[in-house]
Amino acid sequence: MQSRLDKSNALYPFHNKQIPFHKNRLQKFLFDGTSRLTDHFPRAGARFLDLTFRPLVTSPLLLTFFTHHNQRVVRSLKAFRRFLVISDIHIGDAVMTQASISAVRDLFPDAHVDYVINKAARPLIEGNPEVTRVLPFFTGGFFPSAADLAELSDLVKREPYDLCLNFSPFIKDKDIVADGHGILNILTHSPVIIGNEKATVRINHFIYHDYRFTRDLLSIVAQPVRKEAFRGVRLTLTDSAIERAWRFASDAGLSAAMPTVFYNPDGASRFTRMPFEKQADLLARLARLEALILLGAGHSEAGIGERLKASLPVLFRSKVKIIPSDMPLEVFSALIDFSDVFISGDTGPLHLAAARRYSRSGRFVFRNRTAVLSLFGATPARMSGYDSFQAGYLPANQDAPSWSYTSGSPCRNITCLNKMFKTCRSVRCFEEVDVQGLAQVVTSYLEGLTHPPDVRKEQGTV
Numbered sequence: 001m002q003s004r005l006d007k008s009n010a011l012y013p014f015h016n017k018q019i020p021f022h023k024n025r026l027q028k029f030l031f032d033g034t035s036r037l038t039d040h041f042p043r044a045g046a047r048f049l050d051l052t053f054r055p056l057v058t059s060p061l062l063l064t065f066f067t068h069h070n071q072r073v074v075r076s077l078k079a080f081r082r083f084l085v086i087s088d089i090h091i092g093d094a095v096m097t098q099a100s101i102s103a104v105r106d107l108f109p110d111a112h113v114d115y116v117i118n119k120a121a122r123p124l125i126e127g128n129p130e131v132t133r134v135l136p137f138f139t140g141g142f143f144p145s146a147a148d149l150a151e152l153s154d155l156v157k158r159e160p161y162d163l164c165l166n167f168s169p170f171i172k173d174k175d176i177v178a179d180g181h182g183i184l185n186i187l188t189h190s191p192v193i194i195g196n197e198k199a200t201v202r203i204n205h206f207i208y209h210d211y212r213f214t215r216d217l218l219s220i221v222a223q224p225v226r227k228e229a230f231r232g233v234r235l236t237l238t239d240s241a242i243e244r245a246w247r248f249a250s251d252a253g254l255s256a257a258m259p260t261v262f263y264n265p266d267g268a269s270r271f272t273r274m275p276f277e278k279q280a281d282l283l284a285r286l287a288r289l290e291a292l293i294l295l296g297a298g299h300s301e302a303g304i305g306e307r308l309k310a311s312l313p314v315l316f317r318s319k320v321k322i323i324p325s326d327m328p329l330e331v332f333s334a335l336i337d338f339s340d341v342f343i344s345g346d347t348g349p350l351h352l353a354a355a356r357r358y359s360r361s362g363r364f365v366f367r368n369r370t371a372v373l374s375l376f377g378a379t380p381a382r383m384s385g386y387d388s389f390q391a392g393y394l395p396a397n398q399d400a401p402s403w404s405y406t407s408g409s410p411c412r413n414i415t416c417l418n419k420m421f422k423t424c425r426s427v428r429c430f431e432e433v434d435v436q437g438l439a440q441v442v443t444s445y446l447e448g449l450t451h452p453p454d455v456r457k458e459q460g461t462v
Helices: 021-040 042-057 060-075 091-096 098-107 119-125 146-158 186-196 206-218 239-252 276-287 304-310 329-336 348-354 435-447 455-459
Strands: 082-086 112-118 133-138 163-166 183-185 234-237 260-264 292-296 320-323 341-345 356-359 371-376 402-406
Touching (some): 060 183, 060 206, 091 098, 183 206, 260 276, 260 348, 276 292, 292 304, 341 348, 348 371, 402 435
Parallel strands (some): 082 112, 234 356, 260 341
């Protein structure tokens, strides 16, 4: 989370029957082995993997090779009129990789920039003034299908692109161009991203790196014409989506007098979804606040929203409104703007909440004052989370604070970055969670808010 937040939606891309697993046999074997190691030896196995893999990935020799390769690619180009930016295949990636397009515009404001994304993300991206054409090629699933790759290859053969920027680790350069010429691949930036995990004062978010990777390389051959003022990415939503979100909010009883918490209990995998018991504890604490709660129904974990609501004492259940699983993605995204706090694990909706929302027509003005609390298990919080207070984090692109919380885990290691290939039998990612502390963050923030009459909610605009 094809434009609906349902189980077929690519927001939760776990099972792709279009590409057999044998095409990723090496990754499957590698990550299955690392998972077995930490199953049997959680702490020792994690230390071993970090000591083994991190030096390989962050090797200065490898970094030097990639740096020189990318510089040669840029310097070999004869023109910079037409760009193709290829997002990774999931919806959250389509939102985040817009940062690269902003970097292109910093240096080449008049260039033609096409953007290849997941089809389900089209309603969120179309209308971005920095994108010339939105090309919704990817059909969903964990890997791009053979048809996806064929369509991409045909596009590049037809269109005279000067440079392709490939942000998908599942698409090889030769899948785009036979000789790989004229392509910059984000995988060549991996030594920097992995290495920055040790340098805790450096921002290490994927959005930030998409922007820096593109801008720094293009700056070799051109002077920026736009000041570097990048804060984050955007969503661009239709009037219809905004109006439908307002109608749902009105029917759910949202009002200016009552704070609203939007809680997404789902996750992109079992390694990024907090266990049910801990989520039930957190929801119970939130339900005691003077606030209305919008609760996601669940997609990868179907029905988790209803089960969480049922776990509450009867007295509090009326304060919880379930977001229907068939709500269109752009309506879901617009609805987030009605909330004062958005809570989620590491999954697509987190990036929807953190992005700045714009009306495609310009007729509506969003609040963009949603605080974002992200909960991390397996995956590195600095790469995907948002935080206004911790060094090395990117804040959400909202006029409100953001916080990232990382649970205690005995086996977290560098291989957890690839949460989709991990096969751990014992999920220890959320072994230690300070539920009381998380609830207190929300409580303290809501207590500091004032809620004057909100014309947007009264008149049906956002």
